Amino acid sequence: MKLLILTCNTGQGHNSCADAVKEEMERRGESCDVVDALGLISVKASEFISVWHARIYRYAPKAFGTGYAYAENHPAIFDEGTTLNTFFSTGAARLQALLETERYDAILSVHVFSAMMVAQLHRDGKGKLPTGFLSTDYTCHPSAEEGDAELVFIPHEDLTEEFVSRGIERSRIVVSGIPVHSGFAPCADKWTAKACMELPTEGRNLLLMCGSMGSGPIRELVYRLSEQLAPGDSLCAVCGSNQRLYEEINKNKPENVRLYGYTNEVPQLMDAADVFLTKPGGISITEAAAKRLPMVLDCTVEGCEARNLDFFLSHGWAQTGQNVEEVAACCVTLLRDDAKRKAAAAALCALDGKGAARICDALAAAVQRWNA
Numbered sequence: 001m002k003l004l005i006l007t008c009n010t011g012q013g014h015n016s017c018a019d020a021v022k023e024e025m026e027r028r029g030e031s032c033d034v035v036d037a038l039g040l041i042s043v044k045a046s047e048f049i050s051v052w053h054a055r056i057y058r059y060a061p062k063a064f065g066t067g068y069a070y071a072e073n074h075p076a077i078f079d080e081g082t083t084l085n086t087f088f089s090t091g092a093a094r095l096q097a098l099l100e101t102e103r104y105d106a107i108l109s110v111h112v113f114s115a116m117m118v119a120q121l122h123r124d125g126k127g128k129l130p131t132g133f134l135s136t137d138y139t140c141h142p143s144a145e146e147g148d149a150e151l152v153f154i155p156h157e158d159l160t161e162e163f164v165s166r167g168i169e170r171s172r173i174v175v176s177g178i179p180v181h182s183g184f185a186p187c188a189d190k191w192t193a194k195a196c197m198e199l200p201t202e203g204r205n206l207l208l209m210c211g212s213m214g215s216g217p218i219r220e221l222v223y224r225l226s227e228q229l230a231p232g233d234s235l236c237a238v239c240g241s242n243q244r245l246y247e248e249i250n251k252n253k254p255e256n257v258r259l260y261g262y263t264n265e266v267p268q269l270m271d272a273a274d275v276f277l278t279k280p281g282g283i284s285i286t287e288a289a290a291k292r293l294p295m296v297l298d299c300t301v302e303g304c305e306a307r308n309l310d311f312f313l314s315h316g317w318a319q320t321g322q323n324v325e326e327v328a329a330c331c332v333t334l335l336r337d338d339a340k341r342k343a344a345a346a347a348l349c350a351l352d353g354k355g356a357a358r359i360c361d362a363l364a365a366a367v368q369r370w371n372a
Contacts, residue, residue, distance in 0.1 A: 130363060211240060281305060319334065
């Protein structure tokens with residue numbers, strides 16, 4: 001099977017999901033390409049949308065949440081023929097050319113934008129091959145029903161009725177889980193993991209990371225947590241691509257804080273952590289769950305992340321607080337309580353991290369049916 005995955009460069013979450021599926025395909029000896037769907041419209045369009053998405057997400061999270069809520073309450077803005085639908089469909093011609101050149105057997109969309117592009121291709125009577133759409137959050141995204149993918153991959157069985165209520169036929173739904181890289185397997189030896197990251201091996205370690213863009217109250221949390229940590233404990237804070245934040249904290253960095261900018265060592269940092277404080281991005285919390293890493297979530301961006309928070313809290317997979325002070329206190333309490341951390345890790349066994357394998361299995365079966 002030769003698979004095309006259509007992603008979007010709006011944060012690294014969608015790209016991480018795409019790469020996890022590609023990793024599984026290559027492990028099976030199959031062919032897979034990952035393409036930025038927005039780049040099929042134009043390189044400038046992709047850059048513009050990605051840059052402004054990051055700015056709004058990082059500096060105006062309330063505006064992001066307001067926009068998400070509007071999209072939820074006014075789904076007609078994505079209907080066929082609307083400005084938004086037409087814009088995201090303009091890459092369909094280039095997509096068709098790509099399909100004709102590379103002769104793919106199936107398409108997987110990991111963003112609603114690319115799913116709309118594939119749907120337009122089908123309306124044009126082209127691109128007839130098995131297709132899938134992957135939901136990367138623990139909710140049904142606005143406009144998910146606008147795609148006409150043969151298979152709709154969802155993160156958990158308890159979300160099935162929500163997707164059905166949005167007009168997605170039950171027969172199309174596959175409970176796969178969100179795919180994560182093989183590097184996010186549970187850590188077998190936390191002492192060694194801490195030593196490899198040059199952290200105190202006898203103390204406890206808290207990992208703070210709020211997505212690849214470094215959003216949320218990271219600065220406030222760093223200073224508050226550094227004051228409350230017990231002697232010998234440490235804090236690893238990841239600023240992601242937020243270089244300004246990194247420089248501001250680094251000017252007055254507490255001794256018990258290890259500071260990172262953008263890093264590819266997230267699996268290793270999770271291995272070395274005893275507690276993970278993060279915003280509830282769908283991919284980040286799924287990666288931590290696959291690691292069996294106890295979580296405290298700080299929801300600073302509304303919209304889909306608020307849905308992720310509610311879902312994890314309702315299943316007993318994370319804790320939270322109402323403000324920075326409560327979140328910090330929750331982290332410190334959990335960090336000091338071995339029994340609570342052990343129970344939190346055990347609860348996360350409900351998410352097994354095998355989403356990529358289930359997605360590849362389902363797509364392979366669809367291709368077989370298509371060619372029968």
